Amino acid sequence: MIAPDLRLLLISNSTVFGGTYLGHVLPVIKTFLSGTSSILFVPYALKDHDGYAARARSAFESIGVELSSIHQASDPVAAVEAAEALFVGGGNTWRLLKAIQDRSLIEPVRRRVRGGMPYIGSSAGSNVSAPTIKTTNDMPIVMPASFEAFHLIPFQINPHFLDPDPNSRHMGETREERLVQYLEENDVPVAGLREGAWIRVTGGQAWLEGTTGARIFRRGSEPSERVPQDSLADLF
Amino acid sequence: MIAPDLRLLLISNSTVFGGTYLGHVLPVIKTFLSGTSSILFVPYALKDHDGYAARARSAFESIGVELSSIHQASDPVAAVEAAEALFVGGGNTWRLLKAIQDRSLIEPVRRRVRGGMPYIGSSAGSNVSAPTIKTTNDMPIVMPASFEAFHLIPFQINPHFLDPDPNSRHMGETREERLVQYLEENDVPVAGLREGAWIRVTGGQAWLEGTTGARIFRRGSEPSERVPQDSLADLF
Numbered sequence: 001m002i003a004p005d006l007r008l009l010l011i012s013n014s015t016v017f018g019g020t021y022l023g024h025v026l027p028v029i030k031t032f033l034s035g036t037s038s039i040l041f042v043p044y045a046l047k048d049h050d051g052y053a054a055r056a057r058s059a060f061e062s063i064g065v066e067l068s069s070i071h072q073a074s075d076p077v078a079a080v081e082a083a084e085a086l087f088v089g090g091g092n093t094w095r096l097l098k099a100i101q102d103r104s105l106i107e108p109v110r111r112r113v114r115g116g117m118p119y120i121g122s123s124a125g126s127n128v129s130a131p132t133i134k135t136t137n138d139m140p141i142v143m144p145a146s147f148e149a150f151h152l153i154p155f156q157i158n159p160h161f162l163d164p165d166p167n168s169r170h171m172g173e174t175r176e177e178r179l180v181q182y183l184e185e186n187d188v189p190v191a192g193l194r195e196g197a198w199i200r201v202t203g204g205q206a207w208l209e210g211t212t213g214a215r216i217f218r219r220g221s222e223p224s225e226r227v228p229q230d231s232l233a234d235l236f
Numbered sequence: 237m238i239a240p241d242l243r244l245l246l247i248s249n250s251t252v253f254g255g256t257y258l259g260h261v262l263p264v265i266k267t268f269l270s271g272t273s274s275i276l277f278v279p280y281a282l283k284d285h286d287g288y289a290a291r292a293r294s295a296f297e298s299i300g301v302e303l304s305s306i307h308q309a310s311d312p313v314a315a316v317e318a319a320e321a322l323f324v325g326g327g328n329t330w331r332l333l334k335a336i337q338d339r340s341l342i343e344p345v346r347r348r349v350r351g352g353m354p355y356i357g358s359s360a361g362s363n364v365s366a367p368t369i370k371t372t373n374d375m376p377i378v379m380p381a382s383f384e385a386f387h388l389i390p391f392q393i394n395p396h397f398l399d400p401d402p403n404s405r406h407m408g409e410t411r412e413e414r415l416v417q418y419l420e421e422n423d424v425p426v427a428g429l430r431e432g433a434w435i436r437v438t439g440g441q442a443w444l445e446g447t448t449g450a451r452i453f454r455r456g457s458e459p460s461e462r463v464p465q466d467s468l469a470d471l472f
Contacts, residue, residue, distance in 0.1 A: 017405035047420045092417050134376050139414040140383060141370055141421045147379045160408040169253035171431055172396040178375040181328050184283045185377045195407055 002236045005116035007032070008152060008201040010126040012159045012193035012210070014090050022059045022122070025198060028209070030063040032200065033085055033118060038066040040083035044099035045091025045124040056089060080108045083117065090123025090159075093136040097128055098144040106150060113152050123159045126193070130156045135182055135190050137175075153201075155235045156182075161192030161215060176215075176223065183219040189235055190217040191226075199232060206232040237440075238472045241352035243268070244388060244437040246362040248395045248429035248446070250326050258295045258358070261434060264445065266299040268436065269321055269354060274302040276319035280335035281327025281360040292325060316344045319353065326359025326395075329372040333364055334380040342386060349388050359395045362429070366392045371418055371426050373411075389437075391471045392418075397428030397451060412451075412459065419455045425471055426453040427462075435468060442468040 009025075009032045016024045033039065039060060043052040053069035060067040067087070073079035080086070086109065088096070100106060113119045121129045127136045128149040135156040164174040173181070179190050191199065194212035201207075207229065208214050214226045216235070226232065245261075245268045252260045269275065275296060279288040289305035296303040303323070309315035316322070322345065324332070336342060349355045357365045363372045364385040371392040400410040409417070415426050427435065430448035437443075443465065444450050450462045452471070462468065 013407050015407055017407060137408060139371060139418055140376060141418045143383045147376060162406060170398060171249050171251055171253060172373060182375055182377045
């Protein structure tokens with residue numbers, strides 16, 4: 001059962017190969033945000049907040065949405081309370097989550113999004129929409145107080161999901177092997193979102209969209225494939 | 237200044253492409269352990285401790301070293317205190333570190349190794365020889381009490397170090413980009429050990445060995461290359 005008010009757009013990656021920043025999803029974002037004229041940006045996943053906010057502002061302005069960045073707000077919690085919509089950008093998931101926790105934003109964001117505020121996440125911003133960041137690909141460059149994140153959805157996301165390369169001579173674990181290890185320790189399903197894929201949750205429904213599909217991992221089952229336009233309601 | 241008693245063998249990866257388990261390093265391990273007839277194995281990085289110990293036992297027996305596994309010891313701390321040498325196997329660094337912390341093994345291992353007990357680490361086992369596990373490649377499938385590890389060396393290791401693939405269309409961060417992010421948040425050098433490389437510390441000296449070299453990352457400097465047989469004493 002998906003709450004009819006829940007509005008999420010969870011994007012695997014902000015830039016596809018050869019594309020521009022958010023270029024492959026701007027039409028979708030425009031539709032998703034219809035009726036919304038402004039958005040609050042969370043730039044904490046990258047070190048250069050000003051530069052990151054400028055890049056995001058330029059993309060959103062091109063679809064007629066005014067963007068302000070939370071790092072320029074004197075009171076970040078108040079900024080969340082006042083926001084029309086939220087966009088959490090990609091980068092390093094650990095740096096992002098620690099900054100969110102340090103500013104006591106978990107509860108306010110969760111409450112606002114559960115109350116119907118549209119949430120857009122890309123890459124690390126999609127990771128933090130899950131119960132925990134235990135399925136991030138990122139290097140743990142800083143230690144957050146806990147691995148618990150916004151928990152806007154009841155399953156995990158692995159963004160930038162990568163199929164094994166049959167020609168690789170590299171002996172590090174494949175992405176699938178890493179996710180199987182995750183399921184050895186945790187009984188929560190994972191959606192491996194390939195680059196170019198995203199999840200849209202609106203009107204009490206959840207859809208896989210984009211061009212590349214997703215691979216679903218559940219404890220005790222073989223991984224299964226989903227193709228664009230498949231429902232993901234069974235993960236809720 | 238490297239303590240003259242310190243004996244470390246820090247291996248990037250246990251199996252090179254097309255090879256057998258530890259095959260590329262068994263002659264080096266044999267020399268490194270000369271005068272030592274037994275070794276204590278730490279299998280916590282994989283879920284199947286029995287199977288992992290059997291695989292490691294077979295490799296060490298082939299060079300005349302008796303292997304016992306710490307997971308079969310009734311008192312793991314006592315097993316460390318009694319060990320002649322230690323081998324920490326690869327797998328998931330998070331699972332490994334949490335198990336080490338849960339069994340209160342950090343201090344006993346650190347004291348024994350600083351006192352001259354030979355330490356062999358492979359992949360995750362090399363990660364935990366560093367001050368922290370902040371340069372692991374692994375998925376954070378469990379949460380340890382802290383990111384602090386054995387701290388047997390004063391720098392970080394990134395095992396399975398991977399150069400960028402110029403033909404890749406994948407948009408996830410390259411390994412180098414991830415390590416640059418690490419240095420944005422931490423001022424501790426990192427040795428990126430390519431597969432097939434290892435670090436040997438004996439007799440108050442530290443050497444890069446193997447076939448593939450390493451890339452050294454320091455805050456404020458361009459990354460630099462080291463080739464096999466180079467000294468790494470400047471990292472200490």
